[in-house]
Amino acid sequence: MAHENFNDLAAFAIVAQERSFTRAAAKLGVSQSALSQTIRALEERIGLRLLTRTTRSVAPTEAGARLLQTVAPRFEEIQAQLAALSELREKPAGTVRITAGEHPATSILQPALKRFLPDHPDITVEIIVDYGLTDIVSEGYDAGVRMGEQVAKDMIAVPIGPEMRMAVVASPAYFKKHPIPLVPQDMTAHTCINMRLPTYGGLFPWGLEKDGREVKVRGEGQLVFNSLGLRLSSALDGLGVAYMPEDQVLPHIAEGRLIRVLEDWCPYFPGYHLYYPNRRHSSPALSLLVDTLRYRAP
Template sequence: MKTGDLGELAAFVAIAEEGSFRRAAARLNLTPSTLSHSLRSLEQKLGVRLVNRTTRTTSLTEAGHALLAQIGPAFASIEMAVETINDFRDRPAGLLRMSIPRTVVARVLTPRFRAFADQYPDVTLEIAAENGFVDIVKQGFDAGIRLGESLDRDMIAVRVTPDLRTAVVASPDYLLRFPPPESPRDLHRHRCIGWRQAGSGALYRWEFEQDGRTLSVAVNGPLVLDDPDLMVGAALEGVGLAYATEQYIDDHLASGRLIRVLDDWCPPYPGFFLYYPSRRQTPAALRALIEALKVP
């Protein structure tokens, strides 16, 4: 087999795993047109169509599925074999692709990343700041960060924050206009800032717990957002009640710009975890990042 054939096969594997020419091109650091040319060349050599592509979707043909089943594991083995070379370097190197919620990027990763970059200048971290839950394996990410309760059991998880606590908050001005709720059941009389979950598209039901009792409340209000920081910003402007993470708004609580309500209905919960699929060889760059972010 010629060297060019291996490149075309690698292009096909990337397209198949990413399910998108754009993402596959980014993964291989190629232009989409170059990637399309590689796929066409491979299909011409094999005499069979491997990928069905429309303006909206990319899917494998039956022949494409058969080819991927045979060569996919081989390319994964090659990647792991190349990764073992990192163990012989003075320091880790390479590209890490991660899916992380925007709030976590700002409050967990960014404050620690300068020290990591200074220590490991040959590692490039590429972040997809996404609030919705994604399949990191299907979309070709090396790892992700999500709440521990959201993770599949077959993932390896490492804690990167302590336990967190929810806070229902509003501005002093809002609470002058609307008496504070005494129970989650009172929220139907309030203007609540809704959260549209990016992954599922569903409106999040606010969750509460007290003395072993749990409640989930479908709130209503004049504004629905898909970003926690925007929700806090709206609460600061007096729009309504917001459902936020206590540790991420502590400065607003300390200054009195936000006041919490329903405090006794908001117990701690497990925080965020860095997670990645179980594999025989964890990339050295990922091992280094885990050491930099993990919480004892």
């Protein structure tokens, strides 16, 4: 195909992956009408319809899906090779896009970037807080952060934090009005501050375990959040019992603002991992950031 048509193919690949002319146009920095004309010209040149358009969606036709399967990996490889050329520079440069939940973003990524970025002024790090199990390849991310057991086996996974533990907590004011729960079943009598995550659909179950026995607590309550900070502040305000990452509540427990219960039902589990596609060439900026984030046990 003629050299000048590569831009058309790249534009088609982005529209097909985004399944939206609006999002693709924003990513390419062009108008929707210009992008639509580019795709239409490509279809006329090939003699096949590549995209099915409706008022609500855009999807590849059979021919479009075959073309996308062929060209998308090539463009990925070209981008990776171009990024790898920055190794020839004195300093790595470029943008690293990461998707992560709120907890690892604030407890691990942000402190690490405070040390990392001043030494690497040519590197930009974009962090998108998202609780879904995002497909980082199709969504255009360089890396993601998940719990160790949630990482897909075809990804490279690097531990970036120690083992973790959850804590069940409430304020002293709350426990003045309610009995201390001694076993998970006692939580049915308590007001729970719940969490809803897109990966679970319903309310996030509290995973408790002791002596090999696992219990999923699904308590009732008046509050449901998808925010770590709001769950913590609500527990401090005495509005219920919360299930929180241990590191977020230990200072409050030490100062008497929260009381921990069911501690013997909260075991350790694998911590957060940074994961990214198993490509032959990662960008120097990503490689440098991975080395910075890699957890090294004290």
